[in-house]
Each structure stands twice: as C-alpha cells, then as structure tokens.
Amino acid sequence: MTTDVRVLRQHEWDGWYQNLVRAFGGVDESPEEREFWRSNVEYHRFLGSWDGEVCAGTAGAFTFRLTVPGGASVPAAGITMVSVAATHRRRGVLTSMMRRQLDDIRTWGEPLAVLVASEPAIYGRFGYGAATFQIGAEIDTSRVQLSVPAGTDEVRLRYADPVDVLDACEAVYARLVPGRPGMLARKPGWERLRVLDPESERDGASPLQCVVAERDGAITGYARFRTKLDSGVGGHNGTVTLTDLAALDPASDAALWRFLFGIDLTTTLAVRGRPVDEAWQHLVSDIRRCRPRLRDSLHLRLVDVGAALEARTYQTPVDVVFDVEDAFCPWNTGSWRLTGDAKGASCVRTADAADLALSVRELGSAYLGGVPLTALAAAGRVRELCQGALVEASLAFGSAVAPWLPHGF
Structure with missing residues (x-):
C-alpha cells in the first residue's frame, strides 16, 4: 500500500x-x-x-x-x-x-x-x-540540608504571578542560552509554553506558582513550581514539584533551591529534567536521599556533516579524518577532515586515510560534548584506525558544561 x-x-x-x-x-x-x-x-x-x-x-x-x-x-x-x-x-x-x-x-x-x-x-x-541527558530526583527535604554559598542571604525572593513576570523571566533565560550547549533560543511566543497551566496537568496539585530572585532591584532568577499537600499519622508530607528554574549567579540559584527545600507542610521536592551537572547536587548533605536518576533527552542528527562540524568549536586542537557512514542521507557518507580549536573549525571532504570510522549516529551523540567518543568506542560504535586519534578527538569534542535541553517541543 x-x-x-x-x-x-x-x-x-x-x-x-x-x-x-x-x-x-x-x-x-x-x-x-x-x-x-x-x-x-x-x-x-x-x-x-x-x-x-x-x-x-x-x-x-x-x-x-x-x-x-x-x-x-x-x-x-x-x-x-x-x-x-x-x-x-x-x-x-x-x-x-x-x-x-x-x-x-x-x-x-x-x-x-x-x-x-x-x-x-x-x-x-x-x-x-x-546527545543530551537530564537528571531527575525525589529529594527528602526533611532529611537533606543545603550548604549555600556566600551571598545567598543577600538575594531577595518574592512571589509573583507567573504570567506577569514572564518577560523578565524570559530575559533571564535568554542570557543563559549561549552558555550551555543544547539550549534553544526561543522565538517570540514560545515562552508561553512554560506557563501553560491546564488543570488536567496538575494531578491534584496547586496552580503554577512562581518565585523570583532579585539583586539590586533586578530579577536574577526564577523558579516555577506546584505544591500538593498531603498528611498522614506522622503529620504533613506534601510535595513540591519543580517545573522550571533558572538563575544568573550562584547565590540566586542557591537562594531559589533553599526556598524550595523550606516550603511549609512539604517533605519532598520532585525535580524533573535538570542538567546533569547542576550545582544543587553539590549543595546537598546527602545525595543518596535525593534519589537521582538519569534519562536521555535531546536526540540529534547531523543533516550536513561538514557544516555542522564547522559550526562549533573544540576544547583542544584537533586534526582528524572521519570515515562517516550514513545510509539514510548518503550525501554525508565518506571521509571528512576536521581541523579546529577553540577559535573555529574547518570540515571538508578528503581523500586522506581515515583516523576514525563511525556512523552519523555516533557523531550526533558526540556533537554537543556530552557523550565521549571514547565511550562510544568502548561500546564498539567507533573504530580507531590511527593510534591516538580517538583520545585526541574525544577530548576536543568535550564541553566544559554538560549539554542540556530545557524543555521539549
């Protein structure tokens, strides 16, 4: 048919x-x-x-x-x-x-x-x-404490209507976008996705709430969340569900997390879809009682191998020839020489002998710097054809901060 x-x-x-x-x-x-x-x-x-x-x-x-x-x-x-x-x-x-x-x-x-x-x-x-992964957690806030950095007490927090402060919060988000691979530069109108609040999505929790962090009169961060109260024979054991959090500096970030840990009548903070290297994991007194878990997030495909590899920079100097297999988009198949460093890159077709062999799928996983080529090689998905090329390329492809997709689409 x-x-x-x-x-x-x-x-x-x-x-x-x-x-x-x-x-x-x-x-x-x-x-x-x-x-x-x-x-x-x-x-x-x-x-x-x-x-x-x-x-x-x-x-x-x-x-x-x-x-x-x-x-x-x-x-x-x-x-x-x-x-x-x-x-x-x-x-x-x-x-x-x-x-x-x-x-x-x-x-x-x-x-x-x-x-x-x-x-x-x-x-x-x-x-x-x-290409990116995310961490979730169910934090026992009755047993886990936070150790916050200097300056946290100088941050002012206040409740705000999520819609009323949407533009200010979006400005915070926009300032963070260039600093982390995997983040989306949102087109006008897309900010509304983060404050949609249909009752059918609340699972008995409160309407969406928002707290903003301020320093010197300017908004430096925000947290959006819902609360769901519950109680048992031992007292109240409600849950705070974090839907969104962003901050421009460590003190504002810590102040927001401390607020979420301390909401009255709650003993659990449910966290979804956060960066795998986020600072709260190093502020908590007991990571085990946060019950962290990992899952995949953004899946990436190189549609144009040469243009994609030229569009990013590389942590360390690299000069490597990839033998790329791409059965579904055969225009990518063949040998590509990538030369680059922290200032820029070039990626062109070549007849030179290949240093590494892999499929476009592996390039997609490694592209944002969150999946090492060495790990893919250990899984048998990247083949080293020239000794030393694997480590050189894997180091170059890395990222100083973990790539992260802030929301789906």
Whole structure:
C-alpha cells in the first residue's frame, strides 16, 4: 500500500492533530495547549501521510536555533508530532516521512535536526543519536540540608504571578542560552509554553506558582513550581514539584533551591529534567536521599556533516579524518577532515586515510560534548584506525558544561 506524503494544509489541521492525539493515547489536550500548538505551527514545515482521505501519519519540524559548543546559535529543525496510525504500521509510513523531512531540511540549509523521542529505539535507524541527558530526583527535604554559598542571604525572593513576570523571566533565560550547549533560543511566543497551566496537568496539585530572585532591584532568577499537600499519622508530607528554574549567579540559584527545600507542610521536592551537572547536587548533605536518576533527552542528527562540524568549536586542537557512514542521507557518507580549536573549525571532504570510522549516529551523540567518543568506542560504535586519534578527538569534542535541553517541543 502506498500513501501520499505532502505538506500539511491549514484546513487539514484539526483532523491531522486528532490523528496525532489518538496515536499518543487518545486523551485530548486542554484547549490552552491545543491553541498554543496551533498558533506556533509552521504549516510549510509540517507533513501528513495520507491514504486517500485518511491521515495515516504526522510529522513536523519547528524552526529553532540551538546552542553548540563555543556558544554559536545554529539553525536546527525541531522534529515534532511524529506519529503513525495503528492501522498503518509496518507499511513504510514513518520511513517515507523521515525521508521527505530530511530532504526538506537539507534544502532549507539547516545542518542539524533534533528531537525528543517518545521511543528512543525508533530513531537510531534514521541517524539520530542521544546527545543530551537530564537528571531527575525525589529529594527528602526533611532529611537533606543545603550548604549555600556566600551571598545567598543577600538575594531577595518574592512571589509573583507567573504570567506577569514572564518577560523578565524570559530575559533571564535568554542570557543563559549561549552558555550551555543544547539550549534553544526561543522565538517570540514560545515562552508561553512554560506557563501553560491546564488543570488536567496538575494531578491534584496547586496552580503554577512562581518565585523570583532579585539583586539590586533586578530579577536574577526564577523558579516555577506546584505544591500538593498531603498528611498522614506522622503529620504533613506534601510535595513540591519543580517545573522550571533558572538563575544568573550562584547565590540566586542557591537562594531559589533553599526556598524550595523550606516550603511549609512539604517533605519532598520532585525535580524533573535538570542538567546533569547542576550545582544543587553539590549543595546537598546527602545525595543518596535525593534519589537521582538519569534519562536521555535531546536526540540529534547531523543533516550536513561538514557544516555542522564547522559550526562549533573544540576544547583542544584537533586534526582528524572521519570515515562517516550514513545510509539514510548518503550525501554525508565518506571521509571528512576536521581541523579546529577553540577559535573555529574547518570540515571538508578528503581523500586522506581515515583516523576514525563511525556512523552519523555516533557523531550526533558526540556533537554537543556530552557523550565521549571514547565511550562510544568502548561500546564498539567507533573504530580507531590511527593510534591516538580517538583520545585526541574525544577530548576536543568535550564541553566544559554538560549539554542540556530545557524543555521539549
């Protein structure tokens, strides 16, 4: 059976979106969420796979800019809303949409494609590799204390309506974007995603709350969270669920965390999706009682190997030839010489003998500096063809701070 993959038309949105909802369990989103996605959809970048009048598959690509090592903001297609109707599985629908999508991204001149995978096993065969990870925790705030840095007591905290201070909080976020690979430079309107607060998403907790940190009259950080009170025979044991936190300096950061630890009638702080190197892990008295856990986050694909590797800088000088395999995007297959350092890089085709052999998937995992090439080699996914090249390249690809995706899309 063949299906027709084509650009989504505006009048088809409702049926297209309902097919997506069905594929993800059939529970409708709130009107606020649905309207957010409708208002931000870029129809010329969204695809539908059609079996006659029936929508068999969905896929889209938001326009983003992604911070890479060195601080550059690189065009990246944010792959989103990918689904295949259960009635049309194992018929090539997903493959045909991925094929069309990557061809389009190449013509748009965007060297990277990124996504958050609902099922990570799906996307490796299309060249995506897990490039960032995130940490979650369930912190027992009745047993864990914080040791805060000097200056924390100078930070003023105040409650604020999340919507009223949205612009000020977004300005804090924007200042942080160039400093950490994996962060998204948000287009106007995307800041609203972080304050959507449908009752259906609260699970019995309070409406979204916000506290801002201030120094010298300027907002230097914020935390958004919900509280859910509970009690037992031993007293109150409510939960604080952190949804968002950002700060411009260590004292503001610590002040916000200390506030969250000390909210009355609560004994648990639930943390989701935070950077793996975040400072709170070194402020706590007992990391075990925080019950940290790791999971994958951003999956990345190099659509144009040369342009992507030239767009970032490298921690140490590097001169290496990669033998790249890319069966799905064969224009990337072949030998590439990368030369670069902390000031810039060049990556061009070459006939020289390769130093390392790998697939584009491994390049995607290593690209933001969070996954060492040495680790991928230990897993048998990178082959060293010239002694010493692996360590040299792995050190160069690293990042001083862990890459992190602040939210999905």
